Amino acid sequence: MIDIHSHVLPKIDDGPVTWEDTMAMLRQAEEDGTKEVAITHHILSNLDYEREGEIITKFKELQERIKIEKIGIKIHLGAEIYSQPDMELFHTISTYNDNKKYFLVEFPMQGIPTFVADHFFALISDGMVPIIAHPERNGGVIRKPERAYEFVQRGALLQMNAGSILGRHGAPVKDTATILLNSDLVHFVGSDGHNTKRRPLQLGAARNAVAEGWGEYRANLLFQENPGKVIAGEPINPQEPLPIQPLLKGFSKLMKKIFK
Numbered sequence: 001m002i003d004i005h006s007h008v009l010p011k012i013d014d015g016p017v018t019w020e021d022t023m024a025m026l027r028q029a030e031e032d033g034t035k036e037v038a039i040t041h042h043i044l045s046n047l048d049y050e051r052e053g054e055i056i057t058k059f060k061e062l063q064e065r066i067k068i069e070k071i072g073i074k075i076h077l078g079a080e081i082y083s084q085p086d087m088e089l090f091h092t093i094s095t096y097n098d099n100k101k102y103f104l105v106e107f108p109m110q111g112i113p114t115f116v117a118d119h120f121f122a123l124i125s126d127g128m129v130p131i132i133a134h135p136e137r138n139g140g141v142i143r144k145p146e147r148a149y150e151f152v153q154r155g156a157l158l159q160m161n162a163g164s165i166l167g168r169h170g171a172p173v174k175d176t177a178t179i180l181l182n183s184d185l186v187h188f189v190g191s192d193g194h195n196t197k198r199r200p201l202q203l204g205a206a207r208n209a210v211a212e213g214w215g216e217y218r219a220n221l222l223f224q225e226n227p228g229k230v231i232a233g234e235p236i237n238p239q240e241p242l243p244i245q246p247l248l249k250g251f252s253k254l255m256k257k258i259f260k
């Protein structure tokens, strides 16, 4: 599996504090079957790019530590950029592996700012591909999942959090995750790992849930194939999304009972 969303370096943001924490997170990921991890620390405003040098230095140190401790994980560098009209995308860490194409972007939790649709459209016209981080946790998408459909139709891609699929962020988030998966609107599942306990760097359980609910082909696409293309900067031709369907509570349980 390839994880495109994580906060792994120590003392950068709300991720781990010590190198011991960092290495423990990576060991958990390795045991869980992850082979590659993209490190995407928060860039909350353009001022945060002042710490880019520190991030790159710690990233290189982590590569050395991984070698010394013989951990079987390859790391890549990117960022999780807070959406704003003047956000800068030309820095080394703005796009994955500095590929000048794919960037991970997050919205405020409560909704989607009005400037975003036109802003993204202009960026997509220039050949950039916004990857929207955890849309299933966004209030605007929870209230109206059609917003996610609109963004994908315009050329954005969606990254879902493993914890959302597993119900770790509550029922409305889990239901929204299910609605988006049902409509083929999800292109990646990432851990958004911050620590070893509450937000671990793990994908395995979510992969099992996706394979069980939506099939092995889809699981491979979301946990391996599409993330691999982001890391390599290769084009992704996403499946045509289906119109949003509301969840019929208890429907799948009922069907299982009838057809068992």
Ligand SMILES: [Fe+2]
Residues within 6 Å of the ligand: 005, 006, 007, 080, 133, 192
């Ligand atoms: Fe994150």
